[in-house]
Amino acid sequence: MNSLFTIFLGMVLIDNFILSKFLGLCPFFGVSKKLSNAVSMGTAVTLVMVIASIATSVIYNYILIPYKVEFMNIIIYILVIAALVQIVEIVIKRTNIVLYNALGIYLPLITTNCAVLGVTLINAQNNYSLVQSIISALGGGLGFTLILIIMSAIREKNELADTPKSMQGLPIAFIIASLLSLAFMGFNGLL
Amino acid sequence: MAKGKNKNSSIKIMQNKFYPVIFLAIIVLVAVVLLMYVNNITRAKILEQREAKIVNQLKNIFPDVDKYEFKDDIYIILKDNKSIGYAFIAKGKGYGGEIQTLVGIDKDFAVKEITVMSNSETPGLGSKITLSSFTGQFKGLKSSEVVLSKDGGQVDAITGATISSRAVTDSVRKELDKKIEIIKKNNY
Amino acid sequence: MIETKEKFTAKKFWKELAKGIVLTNPVFVLILGLCPTLAVTTSINNALGMGAGVIFVLLGSNIIISLIRKITPNMVRIPVFIVVIAAFVTILSLLFEAYIPPLYESLGIYLPLIVVNCIILGRAEVFASKNPVLLSMADGIGVGLGFTVSLIIISFLREVLGTGSLEIFGKKLFAIPVLSQSPLTIFIMPPGAFIVIALLMALFRLLGVLKNE
Numbered sequence: 001m002n003s004l005f006t007i008f009l010g011m012v013l014i015d016n017f018i019l020s021k022f023l024g025l026c027p028f029f030g031v032s033k034k035l036s037n038a039v040s041m042g043t044a045v046t047l048v049m050v051i052a053s054i055a056t057s058v059i060y061n062y063i064l065i066p067y068k069v070e071f072m073n074i075i076i077y078i079l080v081i082a083a084l085v086q087i088v089e090i091v092i093k094r095t096n097i098v099l100y101n102a103l104g105i106y107l108p109l110i111t112t113n114c115a116v117l118g119v120t121l122i123n124a125q126n127n128y129s130l131v132q133s134i135i136s137a138l139g140g141g142l143g144f145t146l147i148l149i150i151m152s153a154i155r156e157k158n159e160l161a162d163t164p165k166s167m168q169g170l171p172i173a174f175i176i177a178s179l180l181s182l183a184f185m186g187f188n189g190l191l
Numbered sequence: 192m193a194k195g196k197n198k199n200s201s202i203k204i205m206q207n208k209f210y211p212v213i214f215l216a217i218i219v220l221v222a223v224v225l226l227m228y229v230n231n232i233t234r235a236k237i238l239e240q241r242e243a244k245i246v247n248q249l250k251n252i253f254p255d256v257d258k259y260e261f262k263d264d265i266y267i268i269l270k271d272n273k274s275i276g277y278a279f280i281a282k283g284k285g286y287g288g289e290i291q292t293l294v295g296i297d298k299d300f301a302v303k304e305i306t307v308m309s310n311s312e313t314p315g316l317g318s319k320i321t322l323s324s325f326t327g328q329f330k331g332l333k334s335s336e337v338v339l340s341k342d343g344g345q346v347d348a349i350t351g352a353t354i355s356s357r358a359v360t361d362s363v364r365k366e367l368d369k370k371i372e373i374i375k376k377n378n379y
Numbered sequence: 380m381i382e383t384k385e386k387f388t389a390k391k392f393w394k395e396l397a398k399g400i401v402l403t404n405p406v407f408v409l410i411l412g413l414c415p416t417l418a419v420t421t422s423i424n425n426a427l428g429m430g431a432g433v434i435f436v437l438l439g440s441n442i443i444i445s446l447i448r449k450i451t452p453n454m455v456r457i458p459v460f461i462v463v464i465a466a467f468v469t470i471l472s473l474l475f476e477a478y479i480p481p482l483y484e485s486l487g488i489y490l491p492l493i494v495v496n497c498i499i500l501g502r503a504e505v506f507a508s509k510n511p512v513l514l515s516m517a518d519g520i521g522v523g524l525g526f527t528v529s530l531i532i533i534s535f536l537r538e539v540l541g542t543g544s545l546e547i548f549g550k551k552l553f554a555i556p557v558l559s560q561s562p563l564t565i566f567i568m569p570p571g572a573f574i575v576i577a578l579l580m581a582l583f584r585l586l587g588v589l590k591n592e
Contacts, residue, residue: 019569020569021418022413022414022415022417022418022569022572023414023492024414025413025414025417026411026413026414026497029410029413069230071226071230071469071472071473072223072226072469073491074465074468074469074472074491074494075222075223075226075462075465075466075469078461078465078494078495079219079458079461079462079465082457082458082461111461113495114414114492114495114496117491117492117494117495118414118488118492121488121491121492122488125487125488164581166581166582166584166585167577167581170410170577170580171577171578171580171581171584172577173577174573174574174576174577174580175573175574175577177573178570178571178572178573178574178577179570181569181570181573182565182570185568185569185570188286188354210452211452211454211455212455214450214451214452214455214459215455215458215459215462218447218459218462218463219462222462222463222465222466225466225470226466226469226470226473229469229470229473229474230473233473233474233476233477236477236478237473237476237477240476240477240480241480244480309484311485311487316564316567351564
């Protein structure tokens, strides 16, 4: 139990995907301009991360390791993630059109989101069991969403500030990310 | 005009409903076969590298080793078929990730030497745990003394990198206690 | 789309190559491939390793994708690209593990993550799937070099400021007297990565190299 909690907290605060592992930066800077988008994107990423972790963890522990073909993980994982994203998109479209309208445009982008492949690779690297993988994906996704929300709230306010011309847009966003990252380093001694 | 005819028939194939699926399947198959092939070539080398890394480290700690046995995650260092010491790998969670330390101990279970094998600590700061100025402090210590000096032990932490230093110290001590029990029980 | 039968010339090869490095520099101009850019630039060694890896994969995938561009069905083109890229990344990863294990270890999960580097899939979709093999090769090398140059600039600044010295392939090139005793360690930590890239981007803009968004 303790170790599950450790994994979860570590993924949310300490090994935060955006601030310390730099995973999922492309969508991060793209979507973090508005708060409402940030929540949708974060939810979509978390959902796909959890499902992908379940699938890849089963494949890794019950197929790749027994047959000693761990080196195939990259190609298999990326195909599984691509397929999953398609399936999730179709399922959401058929069952919940409101949710689909909110998440729809982000789903295709998620295939090439390094955070999703990243979490499955981290699970494999640490030899996590199925339950541990789910917890780590959940933590990673929530950490991603948390930073996305904080970041978009700051950027909305920042729009009103008088930023030097050459710093406008992305550069200042990176500076904000840097300060956030600095703040989150304070969590390092937590576990 | 054979070329034109060829083109026609290839267009026919490409218009087939199942063509995209079959094409993708072929690509996947080719990729898998290719990877199997590359893996076969590199596998021996990869295993050799991993083995060589450990043997080298063991030789550094025990210069007169001529053979070693690997049982219960313990390297039993043999000379003239008699054990002269033991080595094992201790893993601890540092600042940037897992830190693996190879620990060599003598027959009296005092630390002979430790080597940090892999770490992802901050370069220039936490990564100083690999330097002999840090690892050298472990020489000759008994398990109860392998504690940071600020926690009442014998090991001075690296300035500004207490977490990394503590990760190494704690993992070495804990693993050492476990291994001593195993060694005593099985009389290695 | 009508296939334009453009003649391949040496001049065009160089033009395509130079374009990748300067005009369409993936990091500073197109803002692509950020994850590895920030993650592995803690030392110039890592940057060179990652750069070489990306050039290898980009060159390989561009060649194959360009070769099969006429028989690739449009419907499954993205999965096909991904499989080709993933295969090259796996080969790279096996080669690194076998022949340069220290680099393999220090790149960690960022080595397999080359698969989702937007630059590579982007070049496959935008360039290699529409252009002949030799041009695609030039494009691959050019964009790959552009990426590597960006990595080198960032890692140079981070390593020098963050450790006060510079090391290439285990050889210490120089050490700055005061700085190496008390380095600005923050620069090799995550916040430093964000600061360096922010300032470099702003600098590129200020110089007019980079157009505003």
